[in-house]
Amino acid sequence: MVIRHRAPTDLRASDITPLALYRNRRAFLSMLGAGAILAGSLHAPKSHAQSPDQSARFDPYQQAPRNQGLSSSEELTAHEAVTSYNNFYEFGTDKGDPARYAGQMITAPWSVLVEGACERPGLYDLADLVPMSDLEERIYRLRCVEAWSMVIPWIGVPLHKILSPLGPTSKARYVQFETLADPKMMPGLAYPVLDWPYVEGLRIDEAMHPLTLMATGLYDAPLPNQNGAPLRLVVPWKYGFKSIKSIVAIRFVEKQPKTSWNQSAPSEYGFYSNVNPDVPHPRWSQATERRIGDFRRRDTLMFNGYADQVASLYTGMNLRRNF
Amino acid sequence: MTVKLFKILIFGLFSLPALWLLGQWGFYAMDAPHDLGFNPQEASNRFSGIWALRALIVALALGPVALMFRLTWPIQIRRMLGLFAFFYASLHLSSYLGLDLLGDMDAFWEDIKKRLYILFGLGAFLCLIPLALTSTKGWIKRLKARRWKQLHRLVYLAGILAALHYLYMAKGNQLEPKIYAAIITGLLLIRLWRLWPRIKRRTMKPIAQDITIKRDKAQARS
Numbered sequence: 001m002v003i004r005h006r007a008p009t010d011l012r013a014s015d016i017t018p019l020a021l022y023r024n025r026r027a028f029l030s031m032l033g034a035g036a037i038l039a040g041s042l043h044a045p046k047s048h049a050q051s052p053d054q055s056a057r058f059d060p061y062q063q064a065p066r067n068q069g070l071s072s073s074e075e076l077t078a079h080e081a082v083t084s085y086n087n088f089y090e091f092g093t094d095k096g097d098p099a100r101y102a103g104q105m106i107t108a109p110w111s112v113l114v115e116g117a118c119e120r121p122g123l124y125d126l127a128d129l130v131p132m133s134d135l136e137e138r139i140y141r142l143r144c145v146e147a148w149s150m151v152i153p154w155i156g157v158p159l160h161k162i163l164s165p166l167g168p169t170s171k172a173r174y175v176q177f178e179t180l181a182d183p184k185m186m187p188g189l190a191y192p193v194l195d196w197p198y199v200e201g202l203r204i205d206e207a208m209h210p211l212t213l214m215a216t217g218l219y220d221a222p223l224p225n226q227n228g229a230p231l232r233l234v235v236p237w238k239y240g241f242k243s244i245k246s247i248v249a250i251r252f253v254e255k256q257p258k259t260s261w262n263q264s265a266p267s268e269y270g271f272y273s274n275v276n277p278d279v280p281h282p283r284w285s286q287a288t289e290r291r292i293g294d295f296r297r298r299d300t301l302m303f304n305g306y307a308d309q310v311a312s313l314y315t316g317m318n319l320r321r322n323f
Numbered sequence: 324m325t326v327k328l329f330k331i332l333i334f335g336l337f338s339l340p341a342l343w344l345l346g347q348w349g350f351y352a353m354d355a356p357h358d359l360g361f362n363p364q365e366a367s368n369r370f371s372g373i374w375a376l377r378a379l380i381v382a383l384a385l386g387p388v389a390l391m392f393r394l395t396w397p398i399q400i401r402r403m404l405g406l407f408a409f410f411y412a413s414l415h416l417s418s419y420l421g422l423d424l425l426g427d428m429d430a431f432w433e434d435i436k437k438r439l440y441i442l443f444g445l446g447a448f449l450c451l452i453p454l455a456l457t458s459t460k461g462w463i464k465r466l467k468a469r470r471w472k473q474l475h476r477l478v479y480l481a482g483i484l485a486a487l488h489y490l491y492m493a494k495g496n497q498l499e500p501k502i503y504a505a506i507i508t509g510l511l512l513i514r515l516w517r518l519w520p521r522i523k524r525r526t527m528k529p530i531a532q533d534i535t536i537k538r539d540k541a542q543a544r545s
């Protein structure tokens with residue numbers, strides 16, 4: 001049985017969960033007992049979720065267990081910053097535009113087109129694509145190519161849990177993703193800042209990597225529209241623009257797919273775009289970054305600090321040439 | 324009388340952004356609510372940069388405006404606008420070097436070497452320095468009006484470099500930098516158009532001589 005995906009509008013209150021409240025709730029949960037006990041109580045009989053007075057307590061987002069092994073223990077970036085300082089050019093190029101205009105985007109119902117080299121192509125309803133019962137929380141660093149960074153508690157499922165059931169064939173060497181492009185809901189599309197719709201891609205082994213997350217929420221609630229509701233990619237070892245938002249299509253392809261920023265400026269944005277302090281960018285030094293909320297810059301880490309997990313994906317590759 | 328009024332008005336108008344910026348950083352320093360957003364250094368760099376460019380554009384536009392409407396006051400407030408452009412460019416550089424890079428000169432040097440837009444910005448700033456220094460009456464006298472005028476044509480180079488700085492900085496295909504660049508190009512074209520008769524006179528002479536020499540040689544040979 002699948003728990004119905006709540007429309008974001010149902011959850012206005014949790015959209016503004018203050019950081020302190022979030023911390024208290026998580027502290028309370030961990031007080032109840034770690035690991036198995038917690039997981040056990042989290043996966044309470046789902047029928048409870050149906051009764052309205054209990055729905056808050058058994059919300060799949062609030063109950064999503066934290067994947068401690070893959071989570072950073074760094075201080076979280078404030079909820080307000082995460083949800084009001086965004087790059088989502090479909091709504092405008094100002095960092096405040098997404099929070100200002102994304103409210104108009106209708107995210108339910110939402111379907112995703114699956115095409116290409118796979119056994120089960122088709123038009124999928126969001127709930128049929130994302131196994132809500134598998135939602136987990138992961139605290140990841142996000143490093144934007146503009147040399148700022150955040151620490152965000154995402155909620156989602158590892159991408160391989162979505163892709164594997166679709167049965168990619170041996171020809172599926174890459175995966176391409178596409179963002180919604182609806183001019184009625186996205187005022188930024190009126191300007192040819194990029195060649196719309198926004199597209200991104202990963203090599204299949206990158207897509208299947210256990211760190212790669214398909215997020216549907218953050219801070220214990222479904223994704224706010226400005227963060228890419230209702231589903232977005234999170235690839236924590238790559239620059240933020242690889243983590244494509246509001247996905248409407250997934251394509252399994254044989255050749256390296258075109259990606260928007262790469263098309264716009266091939267010399268500046270490579271297909272891989274792995275976080276790399278040693279490969280400079282014509283606009284911003286990538287050696288340092290500003291963690292949002294900090295006054296001072298800090299050093300940027302190779303693969304955004306995920307080198308132990310992902311460096312092996314690129315053995316033998318020249319990372320300067322394949323930037 | 325009217326000139327004085329305009330001067331006060333424009334001075335007040337162009338002071339406000341700087342006061343706002345300093346005030347916001349004051350709030351930031353006191354941990355009070357401020358309007359610099361979640362990346363104050365970025366906001367501060369951009370805010371001071373765009374006001375430097377605006378002051379520069381207004382300074383460039385005052386000449387043509389004065390000519391077109393046969394007014395004198397635009398010429399009389401031009402120096403103030405030029406100095407505002409230099410002032411905001413200085414704020415801009417201080418914001419970037421002081422508050423963003425925290426005085427890390429190595430990082431700044433890397434920026435200059437690797438990032439074309441920073442090089443353009445630095446070029447624009449370097450152009451503005453001699454203009455600001457020689458903006459006093461004393462310098463006008465010392466340099467003689469003609470030399471002084473020639474020197475101050477550097478302002479157009481500053482404008483071009485500042486426009487390029489903005490164009491090369493913007494990500495993707497954005498409209499605003501193109502609008503600013505178009506305005507500066509327009510002002511430059513007006514200037515060239517007015518200078519054209521003089522340029523023609525100066526460059527045509529040697530060419531004419533050259534032609535007569537060639538003709539004489541050709542006749543001698545035949």
Ligand code: HEM
Pocket residue numbers: 365368369370371372373374375376379408412415416419441443444445446447448485488489492
């Ligand atoms: C050494 C000199 C300069 C340096 C190092 C410098 C550096 C910068 C930096 C770092 C940014 C922000 C880039 C970003 O946020 O991604 C910027 C933006 C800008 N700068 Fe400069 N700059 C310099 C001189 C100038 C001058 C002389 C002008 C104009 C007269 C100018 C006009 C601008 C403008 C218009 C922007 C964009 C503002 C916006 O996005 O709204 N800059 N500059």
